[in-house]
Amino acid sequence: MSYVNFILRSYFQNKNSNIHKIVNEPFLCQKSSFRYLVKAARNTVWGKKYNYRQLTSYRQFQETVPLNTYESIYPFIERMIKGERNVLWRGKTRMFSKSSGTSGSKSKFIPVSLESLIECNYKGGKDTLSLYVKNRPETQLFSGKTLSLSGSMRSSELNPKAICGDISAILIKYIPDWANHLRTPPKKIALTDGWNEKLELFAQHTKKENITGLAGVPSWILIILKRILEIEGKESLNSIWPNLELFMHGGVNFTPYLPQYKEITNANKLLFWQIYNASEGYFATQDRCFADDMLLLLNNGVFYEFINFSDFTNNQFHTIPLEEVKENINYVIVISTNAGLWRYIIGDVIQFTSLNPYRIIITGRTTHFINAFGEELIIDNVEKALQITCEKTQSLVSEYTAAPIYLDNNKKACHEWLIEFETPPSDLQIFTDILDAELMKINSDYEVKRSFDLLLHKPIIHQVPQGTFIQWMASKGKLGGQYKVIRLSNNRNIIEEIKKMLG
Template identity: 50%
Template sequence: MSEWEEKIEKIAEHTVQQNVTHIAGVPTWTIVLIRRLFEMKGTDNLRDIWPGLELYIHGGVSFMPYRDQFKELIRGDGMHYVETYNASEGFFAFQDRPDADDMLLMPDYGVFYEFIPAEEMHREDPKTLSWGEVETGKNYAVVITTNCGLWRYKLGDTVRFTTLFPHRIQISGRVKHFINAFGEEVIADNSDKAIDAACKLTGAVMKEYTAGPVYMQGTGKGGHEWIIEFEKPPADKEVFVRELDAALQKVNSDYEAKRHKDMALLLPVVHIAPTGTFYRWMQQRGKLGGQHKVPRLSNDRKYVEEILSLI
């Protein structure tokens, strides 16, 4: 079924009367399904519809910004969350420890791995490392060769190793999704952590976000512009912006250096988007469905300008 909205409707109709115990999917689109179920049953807790629900298997994007939102949507004890890393090209890793936020890399699933260090990612002939040469705490682009015929294929994801032997990873972002207009080298892992921290400190719950650069004009200074759609907005937007900025400085020393005394970058500009903005934007782009994710960061203003035109 190619039409995503029709697919969501059919899934909701088929499952609303079922005793579903396990669900799996990308968080963004799972939330769309949950909200449709809420509309059908007149509730705001998925456990009212599926009382036996106990497991959500997620992947595709970092779950960090969505965790609090899912706790609001699925209330009650005994709910478990497990992260996996899989794609059309293969199955790569899964969360093997219930309370951990990393995944065990699978060396024996018909995939040979190579890893491109962050500083080599955008070079024409980058250096690659075997998994015996990687280090913890550094970002790498993933390259795979598979027994299905893929040869040195770049997945487009970046990962960071948390342990070696056994090798465990966290997905840290996408190769194409970053902001480095001023040498700040902000990646999705940085922005996810920053927005998560800001939400926790202000009581907000994030739904979706994206960010891009504000270019220097003449003798002016640059910055970042964020568009955020909230499930629960912060009580004080200015406090949220300051906390977001402070959290991003904590996780990214290059950004901190550029922000020092407003030397090169000014305080971020944050727009609070009306409910449904990101859905309409993805729909407009023909990007609805589980294979498509909201791009978190861009090194140009294309995404920001497109979304601002909808607000």
């Protein structure tokens, strides 16, 4: 047994006090987080504006401080980027996570304070490893290295002393030395700009290493793995990395990618471990081997509020604290953080699968759904239906996007899909029929609108060539781990752009 593995495994086996608090004292964790955040920010520009010195309860906070989007809080973030101190958070913030993801074309620059880096991001990573070791006490993860995919970073145009980049790049740039020894490739390669060059360097450098873990966005990690298999002339990673045992993934729904990973790895040994690590913070982590819901991290410098998603779509924005949430209801997540995001609508929709402890799944995005005809179709519905459809048709979907075709004199109302298949179905029409039927089983609003083709007709699905979505993202300058394909949209902008690109 590796001496390093023994030491680190023992360390994480004994590092469970934070998890114990989260599981057994969730309300106390949130109460403490609330008090800490308000007290720490009372002398900031924001804290003075909303009289944080007089805030003593959540209800006061709820009534005094407005809900915020990136657009509403950006003037304060801009002041932070330019170097001003004590704006949204105490002290000076020099790191900003560049986020675009699935939220649209405009990049966002999310503040990352030193406290949030240590007490939210790195602490969340330690919590994840502690839970993994608890579930797999004989792990040999620390006897090798974890291949971690990251973006790049550069100085801000507004201030050369401010660093802007993908959150993964910031985490690697400032990672503690002990943790850096457990990851690969070296920082020089990991932080390389230009994704085509970076992916090739990743593949060439890591193919001969003892890789025991993977960490990153599934779609981009998959590209690296396939390139390594191509270089080595292999069909499976088993002979290249026989000790591979863990893949920590996040950023997108993993379900569509699972069959492809099982094809090229030892599915009996490799555990797929979901984390919720966004540009705004490290919010949740899987805590059981074979359940893909995640434990909400309630003691890591983040105070949570929630808005019922149905209310949100009807422009009703009443928030509730953790104590009032219920299982199996879609909520818009609202955060206040130790980086200075206050009552910030992050854009994700979650659902609680358990209230003891508080576990969640991500079900969609506030801006990513189709509700053109009252069908209220969300990503969670689509992913579940696609999984069943692929199983029944022995196909694999790599990427997709869908949007409505609106009713007019020449067109019938329906949903139009562009799908890139890894393994296409033998009959696309059968695939369409099954997907349509599964969506009706899962979503009663969709079923009602589809009844007898009175309002919504059967979906139209187009198969697009492999590489289409990467080509489209490249054309938009959006290659990289922080960028994801927008799956569902209530407008036709993306689908029309891709169709135009394809000619």
